[in-house]
Amino acid sequence: MPTSSRAMLSVLTDHGVDRVFLVPGESYLGILDALHDTPAIDVVTCRHEAGAGFMALTDGRLTGRPGVALVSRGPGASNAAIAVHTAEQDGVPMILIVGQVPRADLRREAFQEIDYQRMYGGIAKWVFEATEPGQLAEAAFKAVRISMSGTPGPVVLVVPEDIQQQSVEQHGSRLPAWRAEAHASTRPDDATLQQLRRRIEAAERPLVIAGGCFERAGGREVLCALAEAWQIPVALSFRRHDLFDNRHPLYAGDLGLANPQAQIDAFRDSDLLLALGTRLGDITSQGYRFPDLPRPAQTFVHAYPDAHIVGLHFAADFGLVCDPVELARALTPAETAAIAPARKAWAARIGAIHQAHAAWPRPKPVKGIDFTQVVRALRAQVRADAILCVDAGSFAAPVYRHFGFVPPQRLMSPIAGSMGYGAPAAIAAQLRHPGRQVVCLVGDGGFMMTGNEMIAAVERKLPILFILANNASYASIRIQQEKHYPGRVSGTDLFNPDFAAIARAFGMDAQCIEEPGEVEGALRRGLAANAPAFIEMKTSLAAALPGAERQD
Numbered sequence: 001m002p003t004s005s006r007a008m009l010s011v012l013t014d015h016g017v018d019r020v021f022l023v024p025g026e027s028y029l030g031i032l033d034a035l036h037d038t039p040a041i042d043v044v045t046c047r048h049e050a051g052a053g054f055m056a057l058t059d060g061r062l063t064g065r066p067g068v069a070l071v072s073r074g075p076g077a078s079n080a081a082i083a084v085h086t087a088e089q090d091g092v093p094m095i096l097i098v099g100q101v102p103r104a105d106l107r108r109e110a111f112q113e114i115d116y117q118r119m120y121g122g123i124a125k126w127v128f129e130a131t132e133p134g135q136l137a138e139a140a141f142k143a144v145r146i147s148m149s150g151t152p153g154p155v156v157l158v159v160p161e162d163i164q165q166q167s168v169e170q171h172g173s174r175l176p177a178w179r180a181e182a183h184a185s186t187r188p189d190d191a192t193l194q195q196l197r198r199r200i201e202a203a204e205r206p207l208v209i210a211g212g213c214f215e216r217a218g219g220r221e222v223l224c225a226l227a228e229a230w231q232i233p234v235a236l237s238f239r240r241h242d243l244f245d246n247r248h249p250l251y252a253g254d255l256g257l258a259n260p261q262a263q264i265d266a267f268r269d270s271d272l273l274l275a276l277g278t279r280l281g282d283i284t285s286q287g288y289r290f291p292d293l294p295r296p297a298q299t300f301v302h303a304y305p306d307a308h309i310v311g312l313h314f315a316a317d318f319g320l321v322c323d324p325v326e327l328a329r330a331l332t333p334a335e336t337a338a339i340a341p342a343r344k345a346w347a348a349r350i351g352a353i354h355q356a357h358a359a360w361p362r363p364k365p366v367k368g369i370d371f372t373q374v375v376r377a378l379r380a381q382v383r384a385d386a387i388l389c390v391d392a393g394s395f396a397a398p399v400y401r402h403f404g405f406v407p408p409q410r411l412m413s414p415i416a417g418s419m420g421y422g423a424p425a426a427i428a429a430q431l432r433h434p435g436r437q438v439v440c441l442v443g444d445g446g447f448m449m450t451g452n453e454m455i456a457a458v459e460r461k462l463p464i465l466f467i468l469a470n471n472a473s474y475a476s477i478r479i480q481q482e483k484h485y486p487g488r489v490s491g492t493d494l495f496n497p498d499f500a501a502i503a504r505a506f507g508m509d510a511q512c513i514e515e516p517g518e519v520e521g522a523l524r525r526g527l528a529a530n531a532p533a534f535i536e537m538k539t540s541l542a543a544a545l546p547g548a549e550r551q552d
């Protein structure tokens with residue numbers, strides 16, 4: 001007879017889960033024991049629950065099925081909260097399994113008890129606290145389904161410690177088949193598709209805004225085919241740079257934190273806006289100012305698989321609850337389409353604005369290393385299959401603006417802007433794609449949050465290159481300080497350890513670079529290492545602070 005935990009795990013493996021990330025706890029010894037009997041699951045032991053959560057989140061994003069993290073009750077669950085929030089904002093399927101106090105102690109303020117419904121209710125798609133051993137398999141099944149349906153996101157399964165190792169009923173010799181049929185693809189009806197095709201044909205200045213739904217296998221190809229067939233420029237939603245060839249003449253740029261006004265004005269001038277697979281959230285919509293609120297000035301098509309999202313902020317002329325990839329496929333003509341003559345000039349205008357914005361700037365005459373130049377040198381050296389795992393911080397700005405991703409290159413960065421994401425994300429990415437090149441970019445602030453997870457790269461011999469931008473500051477915040485409270489530095493200076501020495505103590509080859517002339521060689525050595533490698537770059541804070549060059 002299988003135990004309740006074995007039954008839960010076998011539902012997960014049935015749905016493709018082959019790896020979990022955890023920090024152990026006495027509240028889930030039974031599940032740990034069941035993992036001992038589940039060789040199909042690779043157990044990655046982490047050093048902090050935020051790290052485990054970020055790894056699960058990254059695995060979920062790379063596989064399209066839920067990434068799984070296991071944590072202990074109370075303190076463990078609290079540490080994991082950042083990843084639950086990030087999975088929600090990033091729209092990534094994730095399952096967090098939390099051990100819980102025994103049933104008899106529930107809601108008695110027992111040692112390390114938390115009511116997870118209340119704690120996670122606002123950020124998880126579903127929180128379920130099991131009370132019977134027989135519920136665990138069904139709960140796992142629902143967790144998979146809910147995390148992946150509509151807008152993907154996090155679910156939390158709470159398992160009291162006294163229901164983890166009971167025998168559970170079987171039907172005959174097999175477990176109940178908790179297995180989902182594939183989703184029927186949703187596609188608008190033919191009449192609507194016909195109308196849309198006519199609108200696209202007639203539009204002089206159409207623009208696609210594509211979002212995360214195109215991340216799935218084949219999505220990028222469908223998006224590219226749609227754009228090319230109709231010669232429509234494609235803008236990408238916040239931090240989704242890797243969905244479309246950034247060097248393609250039809251690439252219109254991303255909608256992020258630093259779009260020039262002229263670009264948004266040009267986008268506003270479109271006469272047909274196709275928002276496909278994007279939630280059109282805060283940053284993508286430039287603070288809910290593009291397109292016009294509540295009714296966009298142009299014909300507005302919004303397609304998303306979640307009815308709650310379609311037309312949520314902006315009233316759509318065509319609000320389509322459907323699979324955006326299937327819609328894009330259905331809208332792509334088999335042969336070259338008839339295109340309004342003005343469209344060529346429109347595409348050229350949009351493309352030119354993006355190219356001017358994305359062009360590499362000249363190095364700033366500053367003391368130390370201008371991180372933009374590091375990103376430029378990295379761009380020249382990385383492989384065509386590279387996965388960049390980027391933490392939150394101002395050091396990342398040139399990645400978003402200038403790097404120029406070309407699929408299959410991937411950008412893994414937290415849309416929620418969560419610091420501490422980079423190092424764990426790199427571990428999960430390299431584990432998932434052992435043959436690809438993985439580079440982690442992280443600031444000195446973010447590294448000190450979860451850099452400890454780097455030890456897994458040494459343990460498992462993962463050839464990740466970690467690049468740390470050390471400007472001795474929480475510079476993102478310092479930049480804002482300079483803007484709002486000039487000259488009044490408060491709480492943003494950082495006193496730092498010897499990072500390269502830390503990396504060496506972890507067992508990695510490490511370099512510390514202070515001069516711009518050393519950057520290219522250091523990157524070359526790091527990328528060629530074929531083993532975990534670490535480069536600390538002493539970067540210039542002045543280069544990040546416009547107008548404050550002399551303060552460094």
Ligand SMILES: Cc1ncc(C[n+]2csc(CCOP(=O)(O)OP(=O)(O)O)c2C)c(N)n1
Nearest residue numbers: 393394395419443444445446473474475476
């Ligand atoms: C977990 C978390 N805490 C705080 C913040 C606010 N925050 C955003 S960027 C940043 C500073 C990042 O510093 P660092 O990693 O050194 O990179 P830099 O900006 O200096 O390049 C802070 C504190 C955040 N986004 N996430």
